[in-house]
Amino acid sequence: MSDWSEARLHVVTGKGGTGKSTVASALALALAHRGKNVLLCEVEGRQGIARMFDVDPLPYGERRLTTGLPDHDDTGGGKETLGRVHALHIDAESALLEYLDMYYRLGRAGKALDRFGVIEFATTIAPGVRDVLLSGKVYEAVERNSRNKGAIDYDAIVLDAPPTGRITQFLNVGGEVGGLAKVGPIKTQSDTMMKLFQSPRTAIHLVTLLEEMPVQETIDGIAELRREKLPVGGVVVNLVRPRDLSDDDLAAARAGTLDREQIESELKAGGIEVTPTLIDGLFHEAREHAERRALEDEQLAVVRGLGVPTYELPRMAGGVDLGALYELAGLLREQGMA
Amino acid sequence: MARRTTEHQTRVGPTSPRARRAGALDVDALLADQRTGIIVCCGSGGVGKTTSAAALALRAAEQGRKVVVLTIDPARRLAQSMGIEALDNTPRPVTGVQGSGRLDAMMLDMKRTFDEVVVAQASPEKAKQILANPFYIALSSSFAGTQEYMAMEKLGQIHRDAKKTGDYDLIVVDTPPSRSALDFLDAPERLSSFLDGRFVRLMLAPARGPAKLMTAGFGLITNAMTKILGAQFLKDLQTFITALDTVFGGFRQRAQQTYSLLQADGTAFLVVAAPEPDALREAAYFVERLSEDGMPLAGLIVNRASPAPESSLAAEEALAGAGRLRRDGNGATAAGLLRLHADQVRLVEREHGLRERFATAHPQVPTAVVPALAGDVHDLEGLRRIGGLLAEAGR
Numbered sequence: 239m240s241d242w243s244e245a246r247l248h249v250v251t252g253k254g255g256t257g258k259s260t261v262a263s264a265l266a267l268a269l270a271h272r273g274k275n276v277l278l279c280e281v282e283g284r285q286g287i288a289r290m291f292d293v294d295p296l297p298y299g300e301r302r303l304t305t306g307l308p309d310h311d312d313t314g315g316g317k318e319t320l321g322r323v324h325a326l327h328i329d330a331e332s333a334l335l336e337y338l339d340m341y342y343r344l345g346r347a348g349k350a351l352d353r354f355g356v357i358e359f360a361t362t363i364a365p366g367v368r369d370v371l372l373s374g375k376v377y378e379a380v381e382r383n384s385r386n387k388g389a390i391d392y393d394a395i396v397l398d399a400p401p402t403g404r405i406t407q408f409l410n411v412g413g414e415v416g417g418l419a420k421v422g423p424i425k426t427q428s429d430t431m432m433k434l435f436q437s438p439r440t441a442i443h444l445v446t447l448l449e450e451m452p453v454q455e456t457i458d459g460i461a462e463l464r465r466e467k468l469p470v471g472g473v474v475v476n477l478v479r480p481r482d483l484s485d486d487d488l489a490a491a492r493a494g495t496l497d498r499e500q501i502e503s504e505l506k507a508g509g510i511e512v513t514p515t516l517i518d519g520l521f522h523e524a525r526e527h528a529e530r531r532a533l534e535d536e537q538l539a540v541v542r543g544l545g546v547p548t549y550e551l552p553r554m555a556g557g558v559d560l561g562a563l564y565e566l567a568g569l570l571r572e573q574g575m576a
Numbered sequence: 577m578a579r580r581t582t583e584h585q586t587r588v589g590p591t592s593p594r595a596r597r598a599g600a601l602d603v604d605a606l607l608a609d610q611r612t613g614i615i616v617c618c619g620s621g622g623v624g625k626t627t628s629a630a631a632l633a634l635r636a637a638e639q640g641r642k643v644v645v646l647t648i649d650p651a652r653r654l655a656q657s658m659g660i661e662a663l664d665n666t667p668r669p670v671t672g673v674q675g676s677g678r679l680d681a682m683m684l685d686m687k688r689t690f691d692e693v694v695v696a697q698a699s700p701e702k703a704k705q706i707l708a709n710p711f712y713i714a715l716s717s718s719f720a721g722t723q724e725y726m727a728m729e730k731l732g733q734i735h736r737d738a739k740k741t742g743d744y745d746l747i748v749v750d751t752p753p754s755r756s757a758l759d760f761l762d763a764p765e766r767l768s769s770f771l772d773g774r775f776v777r778l779m780l781a782p783a784r785g786p787a788k789l790m791t792a793g794f795g796l797i798t799n800a801m802t803k804i805l806g807a808q809f810l811k812d813l814q815t816f817i818t819a820l821d822t823v824f825g826g827f828r829q830r831a832q833q834t835y836s837l838l839q840a841d842g843t844a845f846l847v848v849a850a851p852e853p854d855a856l857r858e859a860a861y862f863v864e865r866l867s868e869d870g871m872p873l874a875g876l877i878v879n880r881a882s883p884a885p886e887s888s889l890a891a892e893e894a895l896a897g898a899g900r901l902r903r904d905g906n907g908a909t910a911a912g913l914l915r916l917h918a919d920q921v922r923l924v925e926r927e928h929g930l931r932e933r934f935a936t937a938h939p940q941v942p943t944a945v946v947p948a949l950a951g952d953v954h955d956l957e958g959l960r961r962i963g964g965l966l967a968e969a970g971r
């Protein structure tokens with residue numbers, strides 16, 4: 239049973255470089271089971287999804303990407319039990335043209351806007367306008383406009399969102415756009431969007447590392463989301479170091495009191511050719527690791543004390559390829575995030 | 577900003593027989609060279625540019641140079657320890673610097689720098705009008721590229737002042753945490769082309785020339801915009817564009833001046849990257865671009881690298897040993913140590929592979945690999961350690 243079964247829209251934010259795109263992708267895979275359709279959206283124009291899944295750059299339009307993570311009890315075979323992940327790369331200019339077309343039937347004027355560089359202008363100068371266009375498209379994918387004929391009704395939408403520092407501005411579109419467009423349809427539109435973003439049908443997850451700065455940013459981010467009445471989801475702790483040593487061993491490694499003789503004989507029993515350099519090396523590695531783990535554990539305690547569900551993902555030593563993504567997806571599902 | 581399109585040697589293919597490696601980056605030689613007047617730390621976001629810039633500046637100062645470091649968005653504690661948490665947009669002396677040199681530091685206030693440019697370029701009345709306009713406020717606080725542009729502007733200012741007063745003989749610059757390292761070089765161009773854009777020219781037309789320039793297309797657009805955004809929006813926009821028109825020229829000229837400063841001999845670019853595919857790809861783009869634009873590249877800093885294991889035990893062997901121990905049901909500690917070792921070896925091998933790939937494609941780039949420290953760097957002592965590691969990497 240998922241912790242977020244009420245949520246249709248999963249927003250994944252976090253400090254830059256902590257693994258937002260990785261987690262968003264893994265979450266989409268994890269949510270896509272039992273025939274469900276999941277849409278993975280990106281809004282920063284970087285074609286991160288294409289790179290992550292090793293496909294050609296995505297156009298503005300929903301594309302079938304891959305099949306979701308199978309269930310444990312899926313014995314393979316039955317295709318209908320697998321879910322599907324779709325992808326959408328949203329750029330502000332296309333979103334504006336689509337918006338104008340959908341709501342104003344501005345066929346010719348829309349083209350003129352483009353030709354005179356208005357769209358480029360509006361989307362560069364007024365980040366609020368940009369945001370409302372981008373999040374507006376996400377909104378449309380969740381609620382599906384009746385004018386968008388033949389569109390898929392998704393069971394879940396995962397947004398690889400802007401970083402924590404910009405997320406409330408991105409979603410709380412009323413404020414920023416209000417400054418520029420105090421009245422008019424864009425304002426009305428952004429008010430409707432706010433209703434979705436502030437409802438339990440949205441969950442805003444934060445990705446963090448177990449380091450001081452990202453954890454602090456997570457704390458600040460949660461406070462800010464709450465202030466804006468935006469629904470805080472879970473905290474995904476990413477890049478967690480291996481947990482191969484017990485607490486006692488960690489303490490001994492730090493204090494330099496690991497039993498050399500015992501370990502030597504254990505290693506021999508394990509069929510390892512033991513040399514002094516090897517033991518020194520292993521002890522040195524253990525010590526460095528233990529020091530970092532101690533810092534990590536401090537931060538982990540802080541994160542766990544935040545009062546929101548937390549999920550942990552290991553640091554994949556070989557990097558994140560498609561296989562690793564499915565593995566991470568499996569871990570998220572096991573921990574109840576999907 | 578002329579590009580040399582011929583003869584530049586941006587890429588030496590992996591199969592090129594001449595691909596000789598440049599070797600290690602000698603940071604101390606770079607800092608000691610009195611001809612080095614500007615060091616720019618570039619790279620994609622989150623790789624440790626600010627820390628590297630501050631560490632280099634401190635090291636240079638402690639070796640006797642008169643240094644100012646321009647940081648962008650430093651972590652709060654680091655800013656505090658350097659005494660620059662107050663945003664007054666001017667360099668302040670850093671206390672605790674050892675030796676005969678000096679270190680001043682500042683943190684860039686983007687909006688304030690922009691405001692100052694406007695005030696310097698426009699009449700008081702015009703300036704007031706611009707500063708209050710909502711479009712200007714948006715442009716000066718969040719236009720993609722404003723931060724880069726303002727970093728350049730501030731660099732230009734500090735450089736001009738230093739030449740007059742002789743206060744500094746080395747300026748170290750951090751660059752904004754953008755997606756792409758190229759943004760720093762592209763920003764001035766992007767801002768000018770934005771201000772030169774079709775739409776801006778169109779909006780200016782009625783103010784400048786006869787009404788016949790008001791084409792049918794223009795009417796169509798203004799109607800559409802009024803419909804969507806309301807009439808006030810359009811009015812604010814027009815005021816903004818007309819007001820800014822008077823200061824465009826000044827903007828462009830200053831950006832160009834700073835750009836040529838970056839191409840001059842006393843400038844050294846250091847590209848900072850993490851040992852990750854995205855960061856190294858960005859670094860590669862940047863290196864190619866520098867050579868296209870005739871900008872002096874001093875080297876690559878690979879930051880936060882995983883420390884290489886001391887023993888040569890292979891990952892597979894270690895894992896096999898750990899597996900055997902687990903089957904036997906004792907020796908949990910040894911098994912743990914072996915798994916840990918295997919993980920470390922894999923990590924290091926992967927990073928090494930990524931670095932090799934970069935070096936094969938860009939053999940001319942001297943490199944310094946800096947190991948990751950266990951905790952954050954948030955005081956002068958930490959900066960000193962990083963500076964030491966940087967210098968050591970070159971030996």
Ligand SMILES: Nc1ncnc2c1ncn2[C@@H]1O[C@H](COP(=O)(O)OP(=O)(O)OP(=O)(O)O)[C@@H](O)[C@H]1O
Binds near residue numbers: 254478
């Ligand atoms: N669990 C993990 N194990 C190993 N590597 C990881 C893991 N998670 C992320 N990474 C790697 O870390 C890097 C940054 O991840 P990612 O691109 O997902 O971050 P991001 O938060 O989306 O970054 P940005 O802020 O630039 O959008 C990538 O190289 C990714 O492969």
Ligand SMILES: [Mg+2]
Binds near residue numbers: 259260
């Ligand atoms: Mg990302």
